[in-house]
Amino acid sequence: MKINTSRFGEVEVDENLIFDFIEPILGYENLSKFILLDHTPDSPFKWLQSAEDPNVAFPVTFPAFFGIDYQFVIPEEKAKKLELTNAENLLSFNITCVPQGSPQNATVNLVGPIVVNMDNKKSMQLVLTNVNFSTRHKLFNKPLPTPEKPENVLS
Amino acid sequence: MLVLTRKKGQKLIINDNIEVTILETRGDTVKIGISAPKHVSIFREEVYEEIKKANKQAIQEGSLSEISSAININDSKKDFTSEYLNKLQSISTKINKPDK
Numbered sequence: 001m002k003i004n005t006s007r008f009g010e011v012e013v014d015e016n017l018i019f020d021f022i023e024p025i026l027g028y029e030n031l032s033k034f035i036l037l038d039h040t041p042d043s044p045f046k047w048l049q050s051a052e053d054p055n056v057a058f059p060v061t062f063p064a065f066f067g068i069d070y071q072f073v074i075p076e077e078k079a080k081k082l083e084l085t086n087a088e089n090l091l092s093f094n095i096t097c098v099p100q101g102s103p104q105n106a107t108v109n110l111v112g113p114i115v116v117n118m119d120n121k122k123s124m125q126l127v128l129t130n131v132n133f134s135t136r137h138k139l140f141n142k143p144l145p146t147p148e149k150p151e152n153v154l155s
Numbered sequence: 156m157l158v159l160t161r162k163k164g165q166k167l168i169i170n171d172n173i174e175v176t177i178l179e180t181r182g183d184t185v186k187i188g189i190s191a192p193k194h195v196s197i198f199r200e201e202v203y204e205e206i207k208k209a210n211k212q213a214i215q216e217g218s219l220s221e222i223s224s225a226i227n228i229n230d231s232k233k234d235f236t237s238e239y240l241n242k243l244q245s246i247s248t249k250i251n252k253p254d255k
Contacts, residue, residue, distance in 0.1 A: 008250050011248060011250055013248050014248065017246055017247070017248050025210055026203060026206045026207045026210055027206075027207035027208075027210045027211055028210065035247075035248045036243065036246060036247040036248065037247065037248055037250055038244060038247035038248060038249045038250065039250060044240065046243065046247060055214075056214060057214065058210065058213050058214060059213060062239060062243070064239065065239075065240075075194075075196075076193075076194070077193075077194040091239075091242055091243065091246065093243065095209065095210055095213045096213060097209060097212050097213045098213075107209075109206065109209045109210075109213070111202065111205070111206055112206040112209070112210070116246065118242070118245075118246055121246070125206070125210075127196070127198055127202060127203065127206065129198070135205045135206055135208075135209040136209065
């Protein structure tokens with residue numbers, strides 16, 4: 001089927017790859033169908049794109065890629081809701097906030113991971129109670145190498 | 156909304172299995188104890204609000220081309236996580252179009 005996106009235009013999507021959010025992404029309770037858009041192969045970043053609202057797309061990544069020590073336990077009743085039978089089938093990633101003009105200050109939300117049961121594509125945004133997690137965990141500990149852009153002016 | 160007045164030490168029972176106790180009041184601060192079955196999630200409202208805010212901001216500001224050009228993917232923990240990336244890729248929709 002075809003999905004309209006404001007970022008990439010019309011995208012052809014395999015219906016088996018549409019996630020069904022049985023618990024919402026907070027603030028977007030009216031949207032339940034999402035797809036994961038793979039823009040640049042090999043990139044640790046993807047777009048979690050709404051299949052219902054072309055304008056809603058979250059940049060997502062997974063913290064381990066950046067060396068962030070991140071583990072959580074999925075509550076039993078949530079696993080049940082996802083009909084998760086095998087932990088191997090659980091996939092999680094986190095919404096990322098990339099400030100315009102300063103990608104080095106990108107943050108990742110560790111409190112509300114997105115979890116997906118790969119088998120049936122049932123998904124939800126969890127709310128974790130671990131007090132050590134932040135909704136704005138810095139993605140990069142050390143400054144990024146400055147991209148080669150001579151016209152770059154310090155702000 | 157149901158509004159009830161309670162005194163210190165008094166309780167509310169919700170749905171037979173959730174017990175809310177007013178433990179202490181001091182000035183405008185109220186300390187509350189909650190006993191509930193394990194499957195009941197209890198959060199401070201701020202946690203929800205914070206996640207909502209972070210979600211919203213991610214959409215408004217997201218600019219992946221910038222960050223992609225700034226990180227050296229080969230330098231990252233690719234070996235460690237390649238299996239995971241493959242898994243992610245297996246449920247991703249591939250597109251071959253420029254970012255507008």
